[in-house]
Amino acid sequence: MRTCLTRLIPPLYASHLKEVLAARMELPVELAIETCEGCENCDRAVALALELMELSDSITIKVDEPLPPATGAAWRDLKRPSLTVRGRGASSLVFYGAPIGSELDVLVDALFAASRERSRLPPSMVRALRALREDVCVEIFVSPACRRCPPVVRFLMEAGIESNRLSVNVVEAYELPDLTQKYGVKSVPAVVVGSGAVKLCDATVAKVAALLLEMATKQARVRA
Numbered sequence: 001m002r003t004c005l006t007r008l009i010p011p012l013y014a015s016h017l018k019e020v021l022a023a024r025m026e027l028p029v030e031l032a033i034e035t036c037e038g039c040e041n042c043d044r045a046v047a048l049a050l051e052l053m054e055l056s057d058s059i060t061i062k063v064d065e066p067l068p069p070a071t072g073a074a075w076r077d078l079k080r081p082s083l084t085v086r087g088r089g090a091s092s093l094v095f096y097g098a099p100i101g102s103e104l105d106v107l108v109d110a111l112f113a114a115s116r117e118r119s120r121l122p123p124s125m126v127r128a129l130r131a132l133r134e135d136v137c138v139e140i141f142v143s144p145a146c147r148r149c150p151p152v153v154r155f156l157m158e159a160g161i162e163s164n165r166l167s168v169n170v171v172e173a174y175e176l177p178d179l180t181q182k183y184g185v186k187s188v189p190a191v192v193v194g195s196g197a198v199k200l201c202d203a204t205v206a207k208v209a210a211l212l213l214e215m216a217t218k219q220a221r222v223r224a
Contacts, residue, residue: 007051008044008047008051008100008104009052009055014051017055017108018055020108021056021058021059021108022056025056025058025059025111025112025115026115026117027114027115027116027117028058028059028060028087028115029058029060029085029086029111029114029115030060030061030062030086030087031049031052031053031059031060031083031084031085031086032062032064032083032084032086033045033046033049033061033063033064033081033082033083033084034064034080034082035063035064035066035067035080035081036066036068036078036080036081037067037068039080039081041098042080042081042098044100045081045083045098046063046081048098048099048100049063049083052107052108052111058115079096079171079176079179080096081096081098082094082096083099083107085107085110085111085114087114087115087116093110093157093160093168093170094167094169095107095110095169095170096176097172097174097175097176098172098175099170099172100144101144102144102145102146102147102149103142103144103149103150103172105150106149106150106154106170109154109157110157113161114161116161118161118162119158119159119162120158121155121158125159125162125209125212125213126162128216129159129163129166129216130163131217131220132163132165132166132215132216132219133219133220133222134165135165135166136165136166136167136194136212136215137167137169138156138167138169138191138192138208139169139170139183139193140152140156140168140169140170140171140189140190140191140192141185141188141189141190141191141192142170142172142188142189143172143174144172146188146189148189148202148204149188149189151205152189152191152203152208153168153189155205155208155209156168156208159212166212173185173190182196183196183199185199185201187201187202189202190202191211193215198211
């Protein structure tokens, strides 16, 4: 495994985080990481995961064999690094790009959420999410300096716990510029559903909640 000389988690925060992880982690959680050779962002993602594992016995990491260097379209289509937070059940949250800055706190929240058996969403939202009958993939584009991004990611993270039909991908917009350009993302947080047919620019928790409720309602009608 690769390491980084510069610590990505500040020492004072790491000391505090170690205590919080010990108090709040309920079940074991795995961080599965996919990387490419010769990629600084991938090195940073692995280093960050190693630092988190040092802070809690409840966190393990799995680093897949890195993909060889690529060029052209093959390189642009790769979504690396990827960090998948796996806890109890089939639900998972995937970070594309190293979650640093404000997204580090979101990654930590994802660890807490994955270690729980239930979300903290209101019952009406839980019922709607469990009514999903078709797979839904939601990609939310974020940046480390964005203060409006973490609340939306946290909401989607909680939603993913309640429905195995819902997969959530958190994309660092500036680390994956080709994907950002592909979907025409101009500002963050932005939400893309499926192939990009549905997009929310300047997304908020209320807007995303309404979108998920609408999708669950439509799926229920089709099934009826």
